[in-house]
Amino acid sequence: MHPTLIVASLLICFVACSLAATMPDYIQVCHRNDPELSKCLKRSVHNLRPYLAKGIKELNVPPLEPLYIGDLNILDGSAGLTVRAKKMNIQGASDFEITKLRASTQSRRFDFELILPHLHGEGLYEINGNILALPIKGSGPFTGNFTNFVAYVRVQYDIKTVNDLDYLHVKEFALKIRTGKGNLKLENLFNGDKVLGDVINDTINQNFEVFTNDLIAPISRALEANFLVITSKILENFTYSELFPV
Template identity: 25%
Template sequence: MFLKYFIVTVVTVSCVRSAEKPSKVIPPYVKQCIRNDPKLVDCIIQALNHIKPYLKQGIKEIELPPVEPFKLDSLSLALTGGTNGYKITLKDIDAYGASDFIIQKIIAHSNSPFEGKIKIPRMTLDAKYLSSGVLLVIPATGNGTFHADLDDIWVNIKGNISNYKKKSKEYYRLDNLDIELDIKKSHMKVSNINNNRIIGEATNLFLAENSQEVIQVMMPQLRPKLTDIIIRIINQLLSNVSTDVFYKN
């Protein structure tokens, strides 16, 4: 008799458990928050800090490539005017350090754009370098390699997030993003310019004395390129993680 009741009990419990809704699988790169937590913004900052090492290495399961290095195609810069003005083109740019961002502030309200302030302690850029024109009265046409150290970078961001349904689940999407960059310190140099020491020294002298001006010339091209890449990275993540996974309740 005992054996009979034991078997009935086991079967009943098994049936009840099989009928229960399966629990959510929380990816290791997601740190959950409580939806109505009065300190939700603080939790979001912690969640963003939590995901940094995963962004650095990439997340294969959602086909998110590593953000280190952060790749840009090219920048074309006219640094001096005139018919023979000095122009440089940077190609195949690899940027390192973007995933070391530090969230300083986030302001988020329902039905309005979010705002944030981010610090990146240091970024380095490595690229192929091509130049043309005259620099410091020296013909400076050549090619070589370019390196830059950018320190104490401040990024102001503003954007809008919406939600949509896919396969009966709700997802977030970053619709637009505006970024403003303030690079406090910079050091740039070129090397291997046609194996021509004079052109190399003249170029490095110019870059040493005018690095901030070069940064300002970069900005109109750099800002939209960075914005497009950031939107693509964020939406690759958001399109693979439904909104309910971000919250504990």
């Protein structure tokens, strides 16, 4: 082999080994020209799940378990019902399973669908108004279990140069959720009247999909904001060439 080719080969090997050594175990790189880029990205994101659950301190990525949503104005009274949630936490967000993923480096876009097999939520609520023609009023703790919720995510990105290095930058992050099955329990309805409280809880759970369809939009926005923070934190810590080498 010509000496120049030998030197070039050694340099390539050195750069590749150095790059591999600097990337943490939880980041599985995908080559940008990989004909099966979507499959590689799916494996890479799935590999991240246990790390996302605990958070990644060196990247300033907050933990997904529990996912703190905080306070939400869910319904504002315009439809005859006011619903507010406070100090809301969700367990199970890191157990997502990507079912479909389409990646395009040409259009700089990722589209994927994921299923959330089981979510458990808890916090405090305030509710006042009418639901399914029944008057409802109360405040107190609530718990909820949600199964097989489906999320649709669209990520549009561009490439920004910082100090002569290229980084992926999220331009748009959109998340929508389709409700699945589940149940809710609102405690202390009607100042603790068990009979009326049971009637309302039973009515909600018998019409769970209809009820949650009204509530899901603000929850989707809260999840969208949290997942955007996680995605941005990861992308700002690694260059485009580190994450997607040629």
